[in-house]
Amino acid sequence: MALNRRSFLTFAAGGVAGTLFTPVIWKSIDDTAIWTQNWPWIPRLEYGPRAYAATTCKLCPAGCGLNIRTAGGRPVAAEGRTDHPLSQGGICPLGAAAVQLLYAPARIKGPMQKQADGTHQPISWDQAEALLKEKLAEQKGKKDAVVCVSGDENGTINELFSALLGGLGSDGCFLMPGEQLVASKVLREGNIGYDFENADFILAFGADLLDSWGTAVRNKKAYGAAHPVGEDASAEYVYVGPTQNVTGGAADQWISVAPGMEGVLALGIAYHLLQGGMTAPQAHDFFAYRNFVINRYTPEYVERLTGVAPEQVAELARKLRAADKPLVIPGSSIAQGGGVFNFAAALSLNMLFDNVNSVGGIQVLPDLPKVVEGAKAPALVRAKDLVAYVQGVAEGKVSKPGVYLVYEANPLFALPQPDVAAKAFDGAYLVSFSTFYDETAAQADLLLPTPTFIERLDDVQTPYGSGFASYSLTRPVIRQPIFDTKPTGDVLLSVAKALDIDLGYDSFDKVLEAKVAALSELEGFFTDKVQPWEARAGKAPAAASGNLWRNISRGSFWASIQEPFPTAMQLGSTIISQTAPPDAEDWTFPVSLAAMDSRTYGSRHIAIPPFCLPLLGEQEIQGDVFYVWMNSATARAYGLQAEDKVKLTGPNGSCLAKVRIFEGVGRNMVAAPLGFGHTAWDKFSRNKGDNIYKVLTVRTEPGSNLAVWADSRVRIAKA
Amino acid sequence: MVLYLKEFKIKWGMVIDLDRCTGCGACMVACQAENNIAPPVDASDKRYSLTWMLVYQLSNKQPYPNHDVAYMPRPCLQCGKPNCVPVCPVIATDKNQEGGIVSQVNARCIGCRYCMAACPYHARYFNWQDPVWPEGMEKTLTPDVSTRPRGVVEKCLFCHHRYMYARDKARIEGRDPNALNEGDYIPACVEMCPTGAMVFGDLENPEHKVHKLSKSPYAFRLLERLNTKPQVYYYSKREWVRKQGDNYLEHETVGGV
Numbered sequence: 001m002a003l004n005r006r007s008f009l010t011f012a013a014g015g016v017a018g019t020l021f022t023p024v025i026w027k028s029i030d031d032t033a034i035w036t037q038n039w040p041w042i043p044r045l046e047y048g049p050r051a052y053a054a055t056t057c058k059l060c061p062a063g064c065g066l067n068i069r070t071a072g073g074r075p076v077a078a079e080g081r082t083d084h085p086l087s088q089g090g091i092c093p094l095g096a097a098a099v100q101l102l103y104a105p106a107r108i109k110g111p112m113q114k115q116a117d118g119t120h121q122p123i124s125w126d127q128a129e130a131l132l133k134e135k136l137a138e139q140k141g142k143k144d145a146v147v148c149v150s151g152d153e154n155g156t157i158n159e160l161f162s163a164l165l166g167g168l169g170s171d172g173c174f175l176m177p178g179e180q181l182v183a184s185k186v187l188r189e190g191n192i193g194y195d196f197e198n199a200d201f202i203l204a205f206g207a208d209l210l211d212s213w214g215t216a217v218r219n220k221k222a223y224g225a226a227h228p229v230g231e232d233a234s235a236e237y238v239y240v241g242p243t244q245n246v247t248g249g250a251a252d253q254w255i256s257v258a259p260g261m262e263g264v265l266a267l268g269i270a271y272h273l274l275q276g277g278m279t280a281p282q283a284h285d286f287f288a289y290r291n292f293v294i295n296r297y298t299p300e301y302v303e304r305l306t307g308v309a310p311e312q313v314a315e316l317a318r319k320l321r322a323a324d325k326p327l328v329i330p331g332s333s334i335a336q337g338g339g340v341f342n343f344a345a346a347l348s349l350n351m352l353f354d355n356v357n358s359v360g361g362i363q364v365l366p367d368l369p370k371v372v373e374g375a376k377a378p379a380l381v382r383a384k385d386l387v388a389y390v391q392g393v394a395e396g397k398v399s400k401p402g403v404y405l406v407y408e409a410n411p412l413f414a415l416p417q418p419d420v421a422a423k424a425f426d427g428a429y430l431v432s433f434s435t436f437y438d439e440t441a442a443q444a445d446l447l448l449p450t451p452t453f454i455e456r457l458d459d460v461q462t463p464y465g466s467g468f469a470s471y472s473l474t475r476p477v478i479r480q481p482i483f484d485t486k487p488t489g490d491v492l493l494s495v496a497k498a499l500d501i502d503l504g505y506d507s508f509d510k511v512l513e514a515k516v517a518a519l520s521e522l523e524g525f526f527t528d529k530v531q532p533w534e535a536r537a538g539k540a541p542a543a544a545s546g547n548l549w550r551n552i553s554r555g556s557f558w559a560s561i562q563e564p565f566p567t568a569m570q571l572g573s574t575i576i577s578q579t580a581p582p583d584a585e586d587w588t589f590p591v592s593l594a595a596m597d598s599r600t601y602g603s604r605h606i607a608i609p610p611f612c613l614p615l616l617g618e619q620e621i622q623g624d625v626f627y628v629w630m631n632s633a634t635a636r637a638y639g640l641q642a643e644d645k646v647k648l649t650g651p652n653g654s655c656l657a658k659v660r661i662f663e664g665v666g667r668n669m670v671a672a673p674l675g676f677g678h679t680a681w682d683k684f685s686r687n688k689g690d691n692i693y694k695v696l697t698v699r700t701e702p703g704s705n706l707a708v709w710a711d712s713r714v715r716i717a718k719a
Numbered sequence: 720m721v722l723y724l725k726e727f728k729i730k731w732g733m734v735i736d737l738d739r740c741t742g743c744g745a746c747m748v749a750c751q752a753e754n755n756i757a758p759p760v761d762a763s764d765k766r767y768s769l770t771w772m773l774v775y776q777l778s779n780k781q782p783y784p785n786h787d788v789a790y791m792p793r794p795c796l797q798c799g800k801p802n803c804v805p806v807c808p809v810i811a812t813d814k815n816q817e818g819g820i821v822s823q824v825n826a827r828c829i830g831c832r833y834c835m836a837a838c839p840y841h842a843r844y845f846n847w848q849d850p851v852w853p854e855g856m857e858k859t860l861t862p863d864v865s866t867r868p869r870g871v872v873e874k875c876l877f878c879h880h881r882y883m884y885a886r887d888k889a890r891i892e893g894r895d896p897n898a899l900n901e902g903d904y905i906p907a908c909v910e911m912c913p914t915g916a917m918v919f920g921d922l923e924n925p926e927h928k929v930h931k932l933s934k935s936p937y938a939f940r941l942l943e944r945l946n947t948k949p950q951v952y953y954y955s956k957r958e959w960v961r962k963q964g965d966n967y968l969e970h971e972t973v974g975g976v
């Protein structure tokens with residue numbers, strides 16, 4: 001007779017008293033539990049040797065080091081790597097859900113082609129590549145007829161895309177929008193980095209640096225180290241941004257200004273610093289800057305635009321001056337869609353403190369050497385404005401390309417005004433290299449799924465926000481990809497070959513090997529003994545030597561604190577004065593829309609993972625309705641109460657939600673989370689809430705001509 | 720029967736700094752993966768969700784701009800005098816092993832849910848439905864924690880299997896398994912927290928950080944007046960946080976400075 005659980009209970013009843021008095025090893029009870037609870041619908045545990053594989057996360061651009069824990073060769077959990085400077089043992093909720101995402105029902109199981117009836121049918125890789133070749137061959141030689149949209153800000157894969165496009169006669173290699181685009185308008189060469197670890201006063205404008213901005217986990221580690229449990233803090237964090245988001249809530253002080261007005265406050269602070277006699281003789285345009293700021297950004301003017309009391313602004317200036325190593329971080333609260341004005345204005349404060357390329361200051365970081373012949377310089381790719389381009393195509397001002405190649409990006413969901421993107425994509429041949437069945441893949445003519453970062457070799461170069469140049473690899477933790485996927489780099493190389501375009505390599509692995517070999521041209525070191533911030537503060541690291549490939553492909557983290565060139569930074573007086581925000585009240589759309597991003601909601605190309613759903617509060621989502629947040633005064637002004645249905649209408653789109661009263665939102669603002677409202681993906685993320693990207697509205701910033709949408713405005717009304 | 724009032728030489732516990740926790744939820748995801756909790760399709764109905772580790776948002780209830788938030792991660796508090804233990808008719812839960820962790824033997828639980836009613840911290844969860852992993856995802860189950868069927872109560876056990884591994888390791892290395900060093904045994908949530916808001920160790924061992932921190936004037940335990948003596952301490956320099964944590968009335972004074 002087989003024992004089922006109930007008969008086991010009767011059988012074991014006599015043993016109960018005994019177990020009480022002896023220290024029973026729980027593991028054995030647990031084992032019995034596995035045996036007795038072995039109903040068919042309860043998965044049986046599989047045993048096997050335990051191991052860890054060091055790799056790098058690619059779910060967002062932060063590039064954290066992960067350890068994938070395996071049992072019997074199966075990945076079971078993702079953990080932060082203690083030996084990796086960008087994670088230091090920490091992890092974000094999205095990264096923590098990485099292993100389970102391998103098996104998310106939304107995964108695309110193999111190459112597929114769209115049929116006449118709109119459904120996707122499986123095809124073989126040979127057929128798929130032949131199709132791609134054919135479609136690209138049709139466009140070969142036509143100017144800008146092939147466009148690539150990459151969601152991978154810092155992978156070498158972009159070199160392959162741009163070289164392939166170059167071979168076809170196209171210059172259309174774009175990144176999904178992010179802070180790096182705005183930064184590139186201020187700094188023409190290199191990247192901007194921030195040395196958090198060595199700073200003692202951190203003033204962040206917009207940048208939600210403890211959640212969705214830059215090297216998020218590393219930033220949290222720096223924040224944690226500066227706030228040791230049971231001791232006094234060694235650095236003060238002040239957050240200027242619309243909402244008490246993660247950074248606003250954790251910072252030592254939070255000041256709310258409407259999105260898009262961060263720069264006004266920054267110049268309000270500059271006013272006090274300049275009045276107090278601070279100079280920046282190293283900047284050629286110091287006097288122009290000084291005159292502009294002192295004449296225009298008077299305390300009264302700044303108060304009128306931002307609502308921040310003059311004493312508070314003066315107090316911030318005082319704190320900055322009192323600090324030993326102040327660091328000012330520019331950014332937008334959603335790490336995208338910010339303008340040059342806000343960025344340059346906040347950045348200029350650093351120059352007044354002369355902390356460019358100094359310990360605890362901002363750093364100009366070099367781009368790592370290119371290895372693919374014919375690829376565009378990364379700085380040129382970063383500087384291309386995808387949103388402006390898409391708008392141009394939709395409006396018919398720019399000719400529509402014949403083929404779009406979309407890689408690890410979801411532009412039909414995550415570009416502001418996604419309907420405009422849909423218009424720009426409509427009629428062109430759409431190829432999706434996505435791992436998951438996202439909104440763009442759902443529209444694609446050809447699906448060429450790429451393996452997840454747990455199944456492939458790939459790389460991460462200097463994530464935006466990092467304080468140092470860096471390089472690390474992701475590597476396959478399992479021998480075979482779970483589904484019939486193929487690394488996009490290999491697809492591109494094979495299709496290029498078929499098109500007679502020589503990219504110089506036969507496999508993506510070789511491209512990465514070449515990249516690693518090129519690192520030896522730079523002064524770099526492994527972070528096993530000395531961390532980059534320690535090196536910057538004076539501790540000498542041992543130069544990386546030996547077999548770089550062997551070390552890096554086994555998980556070593558390569559870093560460099562070398563400065564690329566002597567930087568003659570400008571305060572940016574010209575661009576700041578030309579891009580200044582309009583000083584006008586908008587009566588049609590009177591409420592500022594403070595969009596919120598969080599790794600809880602996934603990232604720009606990943607929808608909310610199954611394992612992150614329990615993190616959402618009762619007042620974030622109820623069934624299929626999501627919440628927008630406002631403070632009680634704003635709600636009262638619009639006749640709204642908690643739990644009321646509300647409609648947000650922008651010049652371009654609208655959405656429905658419920659009201660959550662949250663006092664951590666500034667005056668006359670409505671805060672709304674990005675990342676809800678998916679229509680593709682799987683049952684875990686589909687039909688939950690609405691897509692705020694629909695309501696975000698693009699304007700062109702005067703002076704920079706950059707597409708800007710972080711400062712969108714709406715009308716709100718009871719629905 | 721007063722067995723559960725046994726005193727322990729080792730008391731594993733946490734001190735959670737509420738001024739440092741940013742509410743990111745990495746600890747919650749780490750806990751689910753470590754303990755094989757099935758992903759819910761609709762997590763918005765909190766009556767049915769299983770979150771052994773749950774991060775609450777606290778608010779000082781002041782209107783803008785004086786608003787302040789704090790985040791409070793809540794595992795099972797492993798009470799020194801657990802309310803959940805004496806009510807269990809089949810002794811599926813107990814506090815009897817060195818370390819003072821309140822155990823839960825899923826195989827023995829008959830699902831009467833007395834413990835859930837008794838726990839003042841809502842730290843226990845009932846499996847209303849069979850756990851379902853999307854096809855293939857069951858391959859990510861860890862071999863350390865058995866999956867629980869419908870009809871039983873489950874809760875956080877401070878990743879007790881990690882304690883067992885740490886003790887085994889000490890034995891193999893010829894060390895005393897009852898004198899683990901700080902860091903030998905750490906639950907998944909604590910290990911993964913990106914801000915280091917949770918400190919874990921033996922509250923009785925003066926060598927461990929938690930020992931000193933738990934005695935800080937800023938440390939407090941949830942609903943201290945119920946005398947459940949949790950092995951989880953919270954820490955905040957903000958008076959309003961301490962007040963809410965211990966359900967103080969308006970006029971009452973709190974500890975701290």
Ligand code: SF4
Nearest residue numbers: 057060063064092095
């Ligand atoms: S912050 Fe980004 S890179 Fe880091 S673990 Fe999370 S998703 Fe991965």
Ligand code: SF4
Nearest residue numbers: 740741743744746912
């Ligand atoms: S992981 Fe750490 S910071 Fe994040 S919610 Fe948990 S305790 Fe707080």
Ligand code: SF4
Nearest residue numbers: 795796798801803838
């Ligand atoms: S927190 Fe609740 S479940 Fe945990 S020991 Fe205390 S009473 Fe029991």
